[in-house]
Amino acid sequence: MVKSVSANGEVMDVRPENKGSDALIRIDASERSFAEFYADFYHRLRDPQDYSFFKVREFEAYEAAVGLQSYLDGSTAVEKEDLRPYEVSIDAVKCFRNHKTLQNDGMAGENMPDKKSSFVKYNANYRFQVEDVNWDAVSEMGLDMKILEKLGAVEPLLRGFKTPMLVPVRDGDGEEGNCVDARLQLRLNDDGEVVLHVHRVKKRVDFRKKFMGHKLSKEDRRNLLNSGNMGRVVDLVNPITGEMVPSLVSLDKLTNELFALRMEFVRIPKMICGVDLSSEQREVLRSGKPLFVENMVSRNNRLFNATLQFNAEKQWLEFFFNRKLKEDGFEFCIPPTFRGVTLRRWQIEKLKAGESAYIRGLVSKKGKKYQGYIRFNKEMGMIEFSFKKPFK
Numbered sequence: 001m002v003k004s005v006s007a008n009g010e011v012m013d014v015r016p017e018n019k020g021s022d023a024l025i026r027i028d029a030s031e032r033s034f035a036e037f038y039a040d041f042y043h044r045l046r047d048p049q050d051y052s053f054f055k056v057r058e059f060e061a062y063e064a065a066v067g068l069q070s071y072l073d074g075s076t077a078v079e080k081e082d083l084r085p086y087e088v089s090i091d092a093v094k095c096f097r098n099h100k101t102l103q104n105d106g107m108a109g110e111n112m113p114d115k116k117s118s119f120v121k122y123n124a125n126y127r128f129q130v131e132d133v134n135w136d137a138v139s140e141m142g143l144d145m146k147i148l149e150k151l152g153a154v155e156p157l158l159r160g161f162k163t164p165m166l167v168p169v170r171d172g173d174g175e176e177g178n179c180v181d182a183r184l185q186l187r188l189n190d191d192g193e194v195v196l197h198v199h200r201v202k203k204r205v206d207f208r209k210k211f212m213g214h215k216l217s218k219e220d221r222r223n224l225l226n227s228g229n230m231g232r233v234v235d236l237v238n239p240i241t242g243e244m245v246p247s248l249v250s251l252d253k254l255t256n257e258l259f260a261l262r263m264e265f266v267r268i269p270k271m272i273c274g275v276d277l278s279s280e281q282r283e284v285l286r287s288g289k290p291l292f293v294e295n296m297v298s299r300n301n302r303l304f305n306a307t308l309q310f311n312a313e314k315q316w317l318e319f320f321f322n323r324k325l326k327e328d329g330f331e332f333c334i335p336p337t338f339r340g341v342t343l344r345r346w347q348i349e350k351l352k353a354g355e356s357a358y359i360r361g362l363v364s365k366k367g368k369k370y371q372g373y374i375r376f377n378k379e380m381g382m383i384e385f386s387f388k389k390p391f392k
Contacts, residue, residue, distance in 0.1 A: 127160035213237030261312035
């Protein structure tokens with residue numbers, strides 16, 4: 001049982017047989033206290049993804065601990081997924097905690113961060129805090145706290161990430177109705193102030209220019225346009241210090257910007273979707289190359305296969321479905337079935353040619369049959385459906 005967490009994030013525990021109450025962590029019985037404690041405890045761990053947490057009855061804690069350990073010791077990765085419904089998810093706890101904060105504090109104000117908001121004034125897990133943001137400068141872009149919360153953009157901003165969606169911002173000329181689409185990100189300027197950086201959408205990538213001192217090869221361009229990732233480690237020139245920095249490069253497909261991530265910040269998990277990755281597999285992913293992984297387990301406890309590749313812009317592994325690996329990159333594959341209907345040869349040939357194909361016998365969730373037109377979207381690697389007419 002957990003006794004405490006050391007300064008370097010290591011768990012300090014005692015054997016379940018030690019029933020002395022003084023040796024264990026004790027918290028208040030309220031749900032709110034537990035949510036705050038659990039979120040803080042989780043993020044103090046050095047490698048929280050290596051742990052699983054379960055809720056059991058107080059008087060069955062000893063038996064549950066012994067039983068769980070026995071089950072884990074003799075179970076496969078797939079069998080361990082049966083424990084998912086009983087696991088305490090950090091995401092669920094955060095959602096509960098934020099919901100309670102929203103109930104207690106009320107809705108966010110228009111602009112000022114000192115007004116009550118669904119976000120607490122201080123969160124140690126965020127890179128930036130609400131009060132750090134210059135909301136007057138944000139308002140000049142036609143935005144405020146309420147608009148960003150409604151879009152779901154505040155949390156990624158405070159964590160230091162780009163907004164996952166394009167946000168309409170007022171153009172630099174200051175005219176009211178003139179807006180451009182962009183992704184936003186909080187950054188520190190040279191004076192140590194938090195500023196909102198605007199990543200505007202570009203029409204296309206200019207591959208003729210060097211990127212941080214690196215001249216893009218034909219293979220680099222093809223990989224970036226195909227998968228969004230360069231697929232190899234390259235040395236880039238730091239524009240400030242001039243040093244050579246080994247990095248991975250990816251393409252932001254929303255804004256058509258190139259993004260680089262230093263290798264020291266590339267993190268590959270030991271396990272992904274129930275599959276333990278070997279040191280060789282982790283090294284392949286860390287080098288930016290794609291890796292085909294089989295028998296992963298989805299949230300619905302279904303097995304699936306996919307090609308994984310580290311995305312420098314997202315700073316995490318990306319999943320590619322319906323694509324096979326080739327020496328020169330990815331090859332798009334037409335899935336043999338669509339919504340339970342096996343595709344005929346003539347339909348697959350039409351989809352390969354980029355044309356629409358008519359399909360019958362599809363069954364809705366309510367059991368009703370329907371038909372329509374399908375086509376294969378190569379950019380998304382998936383089949384699209386239209387009820388009324390063929391795609392243009």
